[in-house]
Amino acid sequence: MTYLRLARKRLIFPSIVLFLSAFFLILPTLTARAAVTIQEVKSEKGITAWLVEDYSVPIIALRFVFDGGSTQDPDGKEGLANLMTGLFDEGAGDLDSDAFQERLDDAGAEMRISEGRDGISGAMRMLAEQKDEALDLLRLAIEKPRFDQAPIDRIRGQILAGITAGERDPNTAAETEWRRAVYGSHPYSRPSEGTKKSLATITADDLRAFHKATFARSGLHIAVVGAIDAKTLQRELDQLFGGLPEKQSLEQVLDADLKLGQQLQVTYDLPQTSIQMAFPGVKRSAPEFYAATLMNEILGGGTFTSRLFEEVREKRGLAYSIDSGLSNLEHASSLIVTTATRADRAIETLAVVRDAIKHTADEGPTEAELAAAKKYLVGAYAINNLDSSGAIASTLIGLQLNGLGIDYMDRRAGLIDSVTLDEVKAVAKRLLSVEPAVMVVGPALTDGSKG
Numbered sequence: 001m002t003y004l005r006l007a008r009k010r011l012i013f014p015s016i017v018l019f020l021s022a023f024f025l026i027l028p029t030l031t032a033r034a035a036v037t038i039q040e041v042k043s044e045k046g047i048t049a050w051l052v053e054d055y056s057v058p059i060i061a062l063r064f065v066f067d068g069g070s071t072q073d074p075d076g077k078e079g080l081a082n083l084m085t086g087l088f089d090e091g092a093g094d095l096d097s098d099a100f101q102e103r104l105d106d107a108g109a110e111m112r113i114s115e116g117r118d119g120i121s122g123a124m125r126m127l128a129e130q131k132d133e134a135l136d137l138l139r140l141a142i143e144k145p146r147f148d149q150a151p152i153d154r155i156r157g158q159i160l161a162g163i164t165a166g167e168r169d170p171n172t173a174a175e176t177e178w179r180r181a182v183y184g185s186h187p188y189s190r191p192s193e194g195t196k197k198s199l200a201t202i203t204a205d206d207l208r209a210f211h212k213a214t215f216a217r218s219g220l221h222i223a224v225v226g227a228i229d230a231k232t233l234q235r236e237l238d239q240l241f242g243g244l245p246e247k248q249s250l251e252q253v254l255d256a257d258l259k260l261g262q263q264l265q266v267t268y269d270l271p272q273t274s275i276q277m278a279f280p281g282v283k284r285s286a287p288e289f290y291a292a293t294l295m296n297e298i299l300g301g302g303t304f305t306s307r308l309f310e311e312v313r314e315k316r317g318l319a320y321s322i323d324s325g326l327s328n329l330e331h332a333s334s335l336i337v338t339t340a341t342r343a344d345r346a347i348e349t350l351a352v353v354r355d356a357i358k359h360t361a362d363e364g365p366t367e368a369e370l371a372a373a374k375k376y377l378v379g380a381y382a383i384n385n386l387d388s389s390g391a392i393a394s395t396l397i398g399l400q401l402n403g404l405g406i407d408y409m410d411r412r413a414g415l416i417d418s419v420t421l422d423e424v425k426a427v428a429k430r431l432l433s434v435e436p437a438v439m440v441v442g443p444a445l446t447d448g449s450k451g
Contacts, residue, residue, distance in 0.1 A: 043237040049222035058128040060226035061389035067219030070192040079194015081115040090151035092140035109134035118330040128227040223396035256332035261435040273346035273442030281333030300324025361432035364425030
């Protein structure tokens with residue numbers, strides 16, 4: 001969910017303490033291992049999961065994603081997916097909210113379900129010796145959520161409180177304007193938490209209908225890491241997900257047409273000005289994706305080594321940090337540059353950023369920069385993606401969602417190393433020569449400063 005859940009006043013059971021202790025013990029073990037062995041497990045009902053067995057500690061981490069997400073919210077009922085995901089631990093089957101959460105505590109498990117723009121994701125970490133109890137609760141939650149009125153009203157109230165607080169927050173208000181300006185009428189422009197008006201219209205029947213449409217096996221992706229073997233997992237998959245409908249019923253979502261070439265001024269009397277720029281991106285499936293990834297690393301992805309960091313912070317001290325990153329949603333791709341600076345130096349900072357980007361577009365990187373970027377991206381993968389059971393499971397889900405194949409980790413270094421300097425220069429010119437969308441949050445810039 002996208003709001004902060006109020007904590008329940010409840011004792012922490014010894015099993016939870018044991019679980020957390022064991023979870024943190026897994027970190028050094030998995031960090032030290034540069035490679036993982038991935039198995040594809042298919043159940044009798046045809047449910048497929050990727051599995052990495054690890055018995056160094058008695059923990060199982062499960063991740064799953066159902067296609068859909070907040071892009072499936074009906075018009076006028078924005079926030080439906082978000083509200084639904086806040087209710088899966090608020091009662092399921094014959095267990096009301098308190099009974100369900102007490103059972104979850106007793107099982108020594110941690111469960112989380114949340115919405116994203118393009119999917120509903122879930123996670124559970126559990127002790128291997130208590131997996132039967134934990135997985136049975138997860139099965140109840142995803143198959144038979146109750147959507148009782150009292151929890152609906154309480155969670156809706158918490159979301160509304162977050163929306164009210166966001167109305168007074170400059171960054172939240174600016175992000176709302178940014179989405180509307182860049183995405184236009186596309187579902188990505190809508191607030192995933194909904195609005196005060198839309199939340200008031202959502203009923204328990206709406207929640208049940210949304211659940212039925214999205215929680216089906218045809219749009220399901222699963223990854224499991226930890227102390228469980230393939231044969232056991234095969235059986236558990238059918239017990240956990242086998243009772244769901246076979247087919248999802250999703251509305252078609254078209255690709256977004258990004259509205260670039262505009263500048264937004266969100267005026268607030270603040271001592272610091274935030275700057276955000278959006279350039280075209282590259283789809284994850286595109287042949288030039290790795291060239292774009294390396295270009296981005298050189299431009300602003302490398303925190304202390306990038307061109308933007310060198311020009312903006314090291315040479316001029318205009319900002320504490322500046323970075324760029326490729327954003328890949330299912331229906332939109334972009335390259336985003338962000339920084340923040342003193343309000344009285346915002347004009348200068350924006351000009352320096354533009355100059356550094358133009359230089360990269362016109363001339364591209366050097367051979368030395370490309371070699372360093374390749375070395376980092378290859379070497380950092382295990383540290384960034386394989387440092388815990390949960391991280392490995394999340395990485396496996398990402399590979400599935402992007403259609404990269406079960407052998408991707410073995411092929412990745414070669415894909416990066418094969419990129420040529422000419423390919424990086426070409427993608428830099430194509431993406432960075434476009435006039436970006438720019439948002440400035442802070443005191444108003446003068447008319448002559450927008451260049």
